[in-house]
Every structure is written in structure tokens, then in C-alpha cells.
Amino acid sequence: MSAIVPLKTLTASQLADFAAAQGWPRYRARQILAWIYRRGATRFDQMTDLGRDDRAVLERTAVIGEPMLADVRRDPEDGTEKFLFRLDDGALVEAVLIPDADRLTLCLSTQVGCTLDCGFCLTGTMGLQRNLKAHEIVDQVLGARAHAGPERPITNLVFMGMGEPLANLAQVCEAIERLTAEWGLGYSPRRITVSTAGLVPQIAALGAFRHKVNLAVSLNATTDEVRNRVMGTINRKYPLDALLAACRAYPLPPRRRITFEYVALAGVNDRPEDARRLVSLLHGLRCKVNVIPFNPWPDAPYQRPSDEAIAEFQAILARAHISTFIRKSKGRSILAACGQLRSESDRPAGLIPAPQASRGG
Numbered sequence: 001m002s003a004i005v006p007l008k009t010l011t012a013s014q015l016a017d018f019a020a021a022q023g024w025p026r027y028r029a030r031q032i033l034a035w036i037y038r039r040g041a042t043r044f045d046q047m048t049d050l051g052r053d054d055r056a057v058l059e060r061t062a063v064i065g066e067p068m069l070a071d072v073r074r075d076p077e078d079g080t081e082k083f084l085f086r087l088d089d090g091a092l093v094e095a096v097l098i099p100d101a102d103r104l105t106l107c108l109s110t111q112v113g114c115t116l117d118c119g120f121c122l123t124g125t126m127g128l129q130r131n132l133k134a135h136e137i138v139d140q141v142l143g144a145r146a147h148a149g150p151e152r153p154i155t156n157l158v159f160m161g162m163g164e165p166l167a168n169l170a171q172v173c174e175a176i177e178r179l180t181a182e183w184g185l186g187y188s189p190r191r192i193t194v195s196t197a198g199l200v201p202q203i204a205a206l207g208a209f210r211h212k213v214n215l216a217v218s219l220n221a222t223t224d225e226v227r228n229r230v231m232g233t234i235n236r237k238y239p240l241d242a243l244l245a246a247c248r249a250y251p252l253p254p255r256r257r258i259t260f261e262y263v264a265l266a267g268v269n270d271r272p273e274d275a276r277r278l279v280s281l282l283h284g285l286r287c288k289v290n291v292i293p294f295n296p297w298p299d300a301p302y303q304r305p306s307d308e309a310i311a312e313f314q315a316i317l318a319r320a321h322i323s324t325f326i327r328k329s330k331g332r333s334i335l336a337a338c339g340q341l342r343s344e345s346d347r348p349a350g351l352i353p354a355p356q357a358s359r360g361g
């Protein structure tokens with residue numbers, strides 16, 4: 001007997017091959033895809049528009065697999081929820097659901113750990129365990145969606161969790177196929193943002209991808225000297241010049257902008273001269289800037305700037321007509337803030353017990 005096929009590990013065309021091998025009509029694969037992704041089915045008996053015989057074949061030969069939600073923690077102050085998923089090999093990854101006035105944004109992880117070791121980032125301290133597979137990325141959305149329920153649709157997806165998405169580009173693109181497909185989750189690529197520390201060749205590759213998702217770039221410094229200090233692994237390979245050239249060459253669809261993220265580190269990159277240099281670096285780029293005041297973690301080598309320093313930084317950019325937003329840190333009490341997506345053994349107060357991922361259907 002041949003091995004059981006985990007259907008979520010298949011691409012749409014591999015699933016079509018699987019269906020064809022059973023002698024099924026072409027539309028059968030689409031039906032199965034829609035059940036799995038659009039409707040979140042986790043069992044074949046939920047697939048009510050498939051014949052009994054076909055379902056029996058699926059029961060014998062395949063499994064769907066469902067996201068294993070190991071834990072959910074909710075920040076009582078701002079409603080941010082952090083999901084901890086356990087993967088088949090036991091590895092743990094996190095996703096964070098961030099409510100805002102008119103959005104519900106899910107922040108997704110793409111790697112277990114990261115190779116880049118940016119000095120301000122907690123994930124960087126753990127090294128890379130492995131890349132996530134496309135279905136492990138999509139399962140974060142399916143698990144969070146099931147947990148949030150139909151009354152709270154997730155409106156935006158950002159690849160800003162653990163890991164460097166462009167270091168795992170093939171799986172990220174395959175995940176985006178499923179997230180945007182009509183049989184899948186049906187997201188507009190405008191609602192999806194991929195954030196990178198600056199992998200220059202992969203920025204061009206993402207630009208060539210058929211789904212025109214938004215690009216965010218974690219700039220975080222305005223000179224190579226400072227950038228080498230705070231994110232040396234990536235900047236020594238692709239210095240600022242090369243990074244900004246890749247951004248200028250990025251094929252932006254009309255009316256869209258690149259987001260530059262700028263983690264503000266006290267006394268390191270938050271001075272008025274940094275803001276002025278940032279203005280000249282970004283000259284002529286269709287962009288906006290998100291200033292993220294550093295979120296401290298235990299024994300971190302950096303500090304959060306004062307509110308005054310942040311306000312002055314923003315004012316300098318605003319005077320140069322660069323739209324600049326200050327990112328309030330959310331989910332602080334659950335260590336869900338940017339770069340803090342890592343399981344902690346000691347749990348802060350205010351946690352709720354983990355509910356099971358609700359069954360879809």
C-alpha cells in the first residue's frame with residue numbers, strides 16, 4: 001500500500017495530479033482545495049459535496065492535517081493575541097493577531113529562528129532551526145482564523161514574524177498562492193506585506209512574482225557603519241547602496257509605496273542627523289516610514305529612545321514630506337511585540353489557557 005498523502009503539503013497542481021490518478025474529474029481537486037483552505041475543513045466527512053466513494057478513497061489514502069495550536073495568550077490591554085503553533089517535528093512558531101481600528105492584522109512567521117542575528121531582535125539570538133513549509137505558514141492563518149471566528153475576519157497579513165521571509169522565498173510564494181487563490185483564502189495581494197532585512201537579489205525576485213504583494217524593508221540605520229553594527233550579517237553582504245538600489249528598481253504597482261521600517265535605538269540611530277540622512281537616502285522613492293521604538297527584551301543591548309527623540313525624528317521626516325508613522329508597541333505583556341516572537345518559559349501574568357483550534361467547516 002502506498003503512503004498516506006498529507007494534502008496540505010501538495011501544491012494545487014500536485015493535488016490535481018493526485019485527483020487525476022484516482023480517475024476523478026478535474027473539478028474534484030478544486031472542490032477539495034476549497035474545503036481545505038476556503039472553508040477550513042479538517043476532516044473528509046465535512047466535504048459534503050463529494051460522493052461517499054470519493055470520501056472513502058480520501059480516508060484511505062490521504063490526511064488533511066490541522067494546525068496544532070499549543071497556546072494562545074491575550075494581552076488584556078490591547079487585545080493582541082499571540083498564537084504558539086507546534087509543528088509536526090515539535091518545533092514551535094508564533095503568529096500574532098493585532099486588532100486595530102478598522103483592521104485585524106495577522107503577523108506570520110516564516111522560519112524557526114533566523115540566520116541574520118540582528119542585534120536588536122530576539123529571534124536572532126536563537127539561530128536558525130529550519131525554514132517553514134508553505135503549509136506551515138498557511139496553517140498559521142487557518143489556525144488564527146478558526147480561533148478568531150467568523151465575526152472577526154482577518155483583514156491583513158504581514159510576514160513580519162519570526163525569520164527572514166526572503167530567505168525562504170519559494171515557500172513564502174507558495175503560501176501566497178494559497179492565501180490569494182479564489183479556492184484558497186482569497187486575499188488581495190494589497191492586503192499582504194512581506195518584510196525583509198534586505199536580501200537584495202530576493203527583493204528583485206519578489207518583484208517578479210506574479211502576485212504583487214507589498215514590500216517592507218527594515219532599514220534601521222542610515223550609514224553602513226551603524227547598520228553594520230546593528231544588523232551586520234545582512235548589511236556586510238548587501239550594504240545600504242545596494243539595498244536602496246534594489247528598492248528603486250522594485251516594480252511598484254500604481255499608487256503603492258514601499259514601507260521602510262526603522263527600529264529606533266536610543267543614542268544609536270535616533271538623532272536628528274539620522275533623520276536628515278534618512279530623508280536624503282529616501283529621496284525620490286515612493287515610500288512611507290514606520291518608526292518602531294525599540295521593544296526591550298531581557299539583557300538586550302539597546303534601549304528605547306525617549307518620546308521626545310522619537311517625536312523630533314518624525315517631525316524632521318514630516319517636514320520633508322515623508323509620511324511617517326510611529327508604531328505603538330502592542331502585546332507588551334505577552335511579549336508579542338516585534339521581534340519578540342519567541343516562546344518564553346516563564347509566563348507573564350494575564351494569560352488565558354490555550355483553547356483547541358476550533359474545527360472548521
Ligand code: SAH
Pocket residue numbers: 120121122159160161162163164165195196197198216217218220261262263292293294295296297338339340
Ligand atoms: N526579517 C524580516 C521580518 C521579521 S522582523 C525583517 O527584518 O523585516 C520584523 C520587524 O521587527 C523588522 O522591521 C525588525 O526591524 C523589527 N524588530 C525586530 N526586533 C525588534 C525590537 N526588539 N523592537 C522593535 N522592532 C523590532
